[in-house]
Amino acid sequence: MDPLLLSRIQFGFVISFHILFPAFTIGLASWLAFVEGQWLRTRDSVWRDLYFFWTKIFAVSFGMGVVSGIVMSFQFGTNWAVLSEQAGNILGPLLSYEVLTAFFLEATFLGVMLFGWGRVSEKLHFLATCMVALGTLISTFWIISANSWMQTPQGYTLVDGVFHPADWMAIIFNPSFPYRLAHMVLAAFITTCFVIGGVSAGYLWRGTHREPARRMLRMAVLFAAITVPLQVFVGDLHGLNVREHQPVKLAAMEAHWEHGAEGEGVPLVLFAVPNEREERNDFEVAVPRLGSLVLTHSWDGTIEPLTAVPASERPPVKPVFYSFRVMVGIGMLMLLLVLASLWAWWRKRLFEDRRVLWGWRMMTLSGFIAILAGWYVVEIGRQPYVIYGLLRTADAVSPIDGASVLASLIIYAAAYAVVFGAGIWYLTRLLKKGPVPHEPPLSPEGGEKTPMRPLSVPDESIEGGA
Known part of the structure; x- marks a missing residue:
């Protein structure tokens, strides 16, 4: 019932789930941009089929990443209030920059990318896909910068135990940031690469x-x-x-x-x-x-x-x-x-x-x-x-009792088991079904359903998958 230990376990549990989905979508967004570029260059329908297939995987993964990210940020106020109080002057703006530059960019173009095929010009749709891919990389930039500053802090002044920014360039480009950013982006790309390679090998098998x-x-x-x-x-x-x-x-x-x-x-x-x-x-x-x-x-x-x-x-x-x-x-x-x-x-x-x-x-x-x-x-x-x-971590935890942390940990674990269990099962079924011939969607005047959220993109039946 030690609140420090339970808070660390809860943070580790949540971050372990959260990091997987953004890492996958970072690489997958760039893969989608490449595939759509190939389709525009060659007009080969196989590339178009692959684009629609991996867009469904991206939509579900993106949705689960957003859900787990909300819980991640929520924890800073509940379990790590002292950290938020003492380092909020630095970490808060860095995370806000991520929202202003990356999340807004993704939110602006995501709808066009997921639901705009046949409704906007091909060049605009391709631009939307590229902007979503760029947004994922910008988001990585700010998140890794914030985490790297916690690893190798510089550019701050410490007044009465509270960190204040003294040099934002030194804060953002702290000593470990360039190496950790390159390492993480490559890890995300490689992760997606091996998923694509493994899925294709399964089809060939x-x-x-x-x-x-x-x-x-x-x-x-x-x-x-x-x-x-x-x-x-x-x-x-x-x-x-x-x-x-x-x-x-x-x-x-x-x-x-x-x-x-x-x-x-x-x-x-x-x-x-x-x-x-x-x-x-x-x-x-x-x-x-x-x-x-x-x-x-x-x-x-x-x-x-x-x-x-x-x-x-x-x-x-x-x-x-x-x-x-x-x-x-x-x-x-x-x-x-x-x-x-x-x-x-x-x-x-x-x-x-x-x-x-x-x-x-x-x-x-x-x-x-x-x-x-x-x-x-x-x-x-x-x-x-x-x-x-x-x-120290022991000095950054919120002054709450262990029973409250344990209760929230149990609730998170149960919710994650249901939500992410269903999501991963659905992703598995989509992958088993594989890419199928996909004709361009009808125009809105043709009576086609217009989804309004990412998780509604893969709305076809997945029964009888290969």
Whole structure:
């Protein structure tokens, strides 16, 4: 019944749901812009069918992202009132900028994108799709800026425990922001890429929707071949930034407890069971010096160990250590699958190689898992601070009793189980049905229904899906 623990559990529960849908729609909006551009360029009906198919998936995902986002913002006032009071002068404007620049842009063009086909000119409709895609990226910009400031705060003055903005450019473009923005946007694109590739591989595996599936898988392989290696590079730069600005988080990621002998370097721990009580690793499997090469780009470089700070200043090591390895492991599997796909493509067997198709099917949801693991590294690794080095999480929680937090947590869990369970089931059915030939809709004068909300876009029956 500890209100701090329950509030952290509730925040983690809600953010874990929320981050999945915006991340997916960030990549999906750009994919829709690409597909509609191909349709306008080629006039090939397959591209048009793919556009309508993925628009339905986008509409449902966007709707669920909005629902979970409302709960996310609601928590700041109920569970983290002290954080809102002390950092609201900085976080409030940043989140307001997101609404003013991104949400309004998306809201303006979303209706045209979802319901304007056949009602506005083709160029205007394409512009609306591009603006929605741009809006998702602008939204990412502001959200990551706010979160990055909490990781690496600068550009503020502290007066009586309250943060006041002193330099907005320093606040927005804080030290970790460029790396985290690039890392998150690429993660969102890769997540969508592997969903598209996995869905297309499933169709080819079953022998359905072959032509749309071929195009989707071909595009997924090409895009992944660019973005996955790029993500490895950006992740390395991000790691160097963490080493400079959040060394304790990096030590937790590597379960690095103490300095070795002079010139020994840092080993790369492949597996271990971190023992926080004894300040050591049990069952450790490590490669000597490789950690120095990866983490410092030097054969004998060192990083600050966990024992350099008191235990009260360290994050929980186990979840950070394991989450980081899950994220990196999935990234390596993605890279191997891309290489295998390129090899199969070169041999002209990309669409027939059952091992490659099986790999894409198995990796369909891998991006979501990697995003969650990476987010846990970022957020848990920041502990015990909510604003790194300045405001402890224990001091940011609202003065409420544990029973109230527990009650709201139970209600959220029950509501999410119903709402998101139904939403995910519906998405699964839509994906199973697949892209079908789609003629342009009738004009309003023709008597066609005009939906007024995103979730009403996929209104056809999903029974008898392939």
